[in-house]
Amino acid sequence: MAGSRIDDSPFGRWWRNVDRTTLICAFILIGFGYILMLAASPAVAVRIGASRNMFIFKQVMFLSVAGLIVVGVSMLSRKAVLRLSLLGGALMLGATALTLVHGIEIKGARRWIALPLMSLQPSEFLKPCFAVVTGWLLTQRRISRYFPGMLLAFGLFGVILMLLKSQPDIGMLTVITTVFMTQLFVDGLNLILVGVGVAGMIGAGISAFLLFPHVRSRVERFLHPNVGDHYQIDTALRAFGNGGLTGRGPGEGRVKDLLPDAHADFVFAVAGEEYGLIVCLLIICVFGVIVVRTLLRLIREDDPFVVISTAGLVTGFGLQAFVNMASTLHLIPTKGMTLPFISYGGSSAMSVALAIGMVLALTRHQPGERSPRGESMMNTLRQWRPV
Incomplete structure (x- = not known):
C-alpha cells in the first residue's frame, strides 16, 4: 500500500517521492559493511586481545543506527534539514574545539572524544552540517x-580550518575545503576566483608537506618506493593480487591477519582478497550510482538552496570513498579515511548516514515546500547571477 498513489499516509507520501534508487544503494553499502566486518574484524580483535566478536557486535549496532538515521532524516522537510544542520553544526563545532583540550590523543592527533560505547569524532558530523549551512x-x-552570506560562509570555513589544523586532521580539512570550493563554483563564482582558490589549495598542500612531518612522510613514501616503511600498502596490494577475479572465498583471506587496520582503513583490501575484482567493481559502481544519480537529479532542480547544499553533501561523500579506495590501491598517498558504511567506526557510519539522509530529504519531491526563510526560492532564481 505504501507504493500506491491512494496511500496518503506520511510513509506512503515519503516512499513515492524519495529517490528509491539512492536509498537502496545506501542499504546495499550497509549490507557490504556487515559482510566485510564479519570477514575482517575477528582476526583484528584476537590480535589485540579483545573478544573475537567485539567489533562485530559494535558495528552491527552502529550500522543499524545508521540505517535508521538514513530513513529518519530523509523524511524531514527542507526547513527541518536546515534547522538540524544549524543545531548539529553548532554542537559539533563546539565538540571539535573541545577535542583540543579533552580529546583522546592517537598517533599525535586529538580528534576524538571518549564516550561509553564509542569514540566520537565531531568533525565527521561537522562535514554534512557545514555543507547545508553554507x-x-x-x-x-x-x-x-x-x-552577508558570503562573508559568514568564509568566516565559518576559517574557524573550521583553524580547528582542524590544530588537531591536526589534514585529510578532513582537505575534504571540507573541497566541499566549500565546489559549492562556491556551483553558486556561480567567477572562474578567475576559482583558479585562485585552486592555486590556494595547492599552496596549502605544499605548506602541509613542509609543516607536518606525517604528511611529508606519506608523500615521500608514495613518490619514492625505497623510502620508509611500505608494509601496509605492499600487503594490501598483494591481497588484491591474491584475490584475482573472483577472490579466495569468504574467510580465506590473509590480509586481515597481517594489517592492524584491516577492518577500518584497509577494508577494501579484504574485499579484494576474499571476494575478488568483481565485488570490488560492484562496490565502486554502487558509490558511483549514488553520486552520479544525485548530480543528475540536481540538473532538474530549480531550488538553489537544494542544488548548492546537495552538491556539497555528495562531493564530501564521493571524495571520502575515492580517497579510501585510491589510497588502498596506492594511487594516492595513504590517508586514514574510512570507506563510507563499510569501514568499522560509529562516527563514520552515522555521519555518512546523516549526509545521505540529508541528500534524500533535499532531493525528495516536496509539493508546496518553501525556502528556509519562508520565501519561495523560485523568486530568487530570477536574480541568480555569477559573482
Whole structure:
C-alpha cells in the first residue's frame, strides 16, 4: 500500500517521492559493511586481545543506527534539514574545539572524544552540517542584499580550518575545503576566483608537506618506493593480487591477519582478497550510482538552496570513498579515511548516514515546500547571477 498513489499516509507520501534508487544503494553499502566486518574484524580483535566478536557486535549496532538515521532524516522537510544542520553544526563545532583540550590523543592527533560505547569524532558530523549551512548562507544573500552570506560562509570555513589544523586532521580539512570550493563554483563564482582558490589549495598542500612531518612522510613514501616503511600498502596490494577475479572465498583471506587496520582503513583490501575484482567493481559502481544519480537529479532542480547544499553533501561523500579506495590501491598517498558504511567506526557510519539522509530529504519531491526563510526560492532564481 505504501507504493500506491491512494496511500496518503506520511510513509506512503515519503516512499513515492524519495529517490528509491539512492536509498537502496545506501542499504546495499550497509549490507557490504556487515559482510566485510564479519570477514575482517575477528582476526583484528584476537590480535589485540579483545573478544573475537567485539567489533562485530559494535558495528552491527552502529550500522543499524545508521540505517535508521538514513530513513529518519530523509523524511524531514527542507526547513527541518536546515534547522538540524544549524543545531548539529553548532554542537559539533563546539565538540571539535573541545577535542583540543579533552580529546583522546592517537598517533599525535586529538580528534576524538571518549564516550561509553564509542569514540566520537565531531568533525565527521561537522562535514554534512557545514555543507547545508553554507548552502543556506550562499543562497540567502540573494534574497536579502544586506545579508552577508558570503562573508559568514568564509568566516565559518576559517574557524573550521583553524580547528582542524590544530588537531591536526589534514585529510578532513582537505575534504571540507573541497566541499566549500565546489559549492562556491556551483553558486556561480567567477572562474578567475576559482583558479585562485585552486592555486590556494595547492599552496596549502605544499605548506602541509613542509609543516607536518606525517604528511611529508606519506608523500615521500608514495613518490619514492625505497623510502620508509611500505608494509601496509605492499600487503594490501598483494591481497588484491591474491584475490584475482573472483577472490579466495569468504574467510580465506590473509590480509586481515597481517594489517592492524584491516577492518577500518584497509577494508577494501579484504574485499579484494576474499571476494575478488568483481565485488570490488560492484562496490565502486554502487558509490558511483549514488553520486552520479544525485548530480543528475540536481540538473532538474530549480531550488538553489537544494542544488548548492546537495552538491556539497555528495562531493564530501564521493571524495571520502575515492580517497579510501585510491589510497588502498596506492594511487594516492595513504590517508586514514574510512570507506563510507563499510569501514568499522560509529562516527563514520552515522555521519555518512546523516549526509545521505540529508541528500534524500533535499532531493525528495516536496509539493508546496518553501525556502528556509519562508520565501519561495523560485523568486530568487530570477536574480541568480555569477559573482
